[in-house]
Amino acid sequence: MTTNNPGGQPSFSLHRNSFGRLVLTGADGVAHDNVIPVRAFPVSAPDGGLSVVSSDGHELVWIDRLEQVGAEVRKLIEEELASREFMPEISRIVGVSTYATPSDWTVQTSRGVTTFTLKGEEDIRRLPNSALLIADSHSIQFLVRDLKALDKHSRKILDRFL
Structure with missing residues (x-):
């Protein structure tokens, strides 16, 4: 389905059905139930492109930037992304139980101390621009947006694991 009309605005509408699921209606008038917004690059370019995909994973709409869509559609997309994306950002490593793995880490995150x-x-992945992605034993992803921005104590701990 084409996403942009000649004026540059996406040519679709979005609303929630009675079950609270997103429904996308394309320019052709066809409604697609249970659609899911998915960021193309959630870590490196969270404000960049995103796709709205059908329940079976087929792309229905591509949006270059959320600013392209109206406030109401943007709000629905942001609500849905917030409910699906849980990636706390680590701002400080308070301590670790041991420098051997497995180890328990206490960290200050954007969501509080945990x-x-x-x-x-191997559960610590390096990303571009000195970012790290750390997966815990329950596969929850923690983001270190900029390793260089961490305090000295936190960097020293990470150095032992990298």
């Missing part, structure tokens, strides 16, 4: 278990060093 403790998680790191199973192995």
